[in-house]
Amino acid sequence: MAPQGTINKNIEAILQLEEDDERQLPLLHRVSHKVGWFIGTTSFVIIEAAFVVIWLVLNVVSARPFDPYPFPLLSVVLSFEAVFLTSFVLIRQNTMDRQSQRRNHLDLQINLLAEKEATSVLKALHDIAAHFHIQLSADGQSKELAQDTPVDRIAQDLRSKEKQN
Template sequence: MKLEKEDQEALSPYHRLSHAIGWFVGTVYFVVFECAMVLGWIAFNVGLAPTHWTFDPYPFPLLAVVLGLEAVLLTSFVLIRQNAIDRASERRNHLDLQINLLAEEEATKVLKMLGEIAVHLKLPVHDPDNKDLSQHTQVESIARDLRAREKKEGE
C-alpha cells in the first residue's frame, strides 16, 4: 500500500486529474450527470427555457459534436487510467513471482535439510515424492514448457 501511495504521489498533476476523471466516468454519478446535462440541453433548445432563446435547434448538431468530442476525451481518460492500473498490476505480479520463487527455494532447502536429518537419525522416509521435491526447481524449463503448451493449444 505504501509503494502504491508513493506511485500515486509521483504522478504529475495532469495524470492525477486524468485518473480522477477516468474514475468519475465509471460511476453512476457520471451517468446521472450526463443524462441531466443532455436533457437540460434539449429542453433549453426546444423552447422550454424561459427566454425562448436557443443556440442549438433540433436536430441538435452542436450537441452531437459536443458528445462526440466528450466521448473521445473520456475514452482517452479511461485508457490512461487503465494503463496505469495495468502497470501497477504488472508490478504486483512480478513481485508475487519473485516472492513465490523465494518461497519455493526456501521450501526446497527445508525439505532437503529434513531429508538429511531423517537420514542422520536413520528414520524411514515413506514419501517417494520427497526426493523430487527437495531438488532445485528449474523455473526456466517450466516456463519453456508452458510456452510450448500455449503454442500447441493455439494452433
C-alpha cells in the same frame, strides 16, 4: 496462520507502495486518473443525463434555441467529450496495467523465494531423517520436491505447450 502484526505490516507496506506509485505520477496524470475514475461512477451517468435533458429542454422550450432540432451542437459536444473521456479511461487503464504487471512480477519473486525456502526446508528434513535413520515416505515425491525447481525449464515447457494450442 500469520500473526496479526505481520499481516498489518504487509498491508501497510502494500498501501505504501501504491501511494508511492501514485505520488510519482505527474500532476496531469493524477488528474486524468481522477477523471477516469469518476467516469465509471453512477454519479457521472446521472450528471451526464441531466446535462443532456437540460440541453434538450432549453432548446425545445425556448423561443430562440441556441441548438435547434436535430441538435447538431449537442452532437459535437458529446462527441468531443467522448473522445476526451475515452482518453482519460485509457490513460487510467494503462497505468493500472503497469501496476498489475509490477504486482505480477512481485508475486513471481515472492513465489520463487517461497519455493526456494520450501525446498531448503525439505532438504533439511531429509538430512535430519537420514541422520537419525528415519525412513520417509517411499513414494519419491518428497525427494523430488526437495530438489531445486528448474524455473527456466518449466517456463520453456509452458511456452512450448502454449504454442501447441
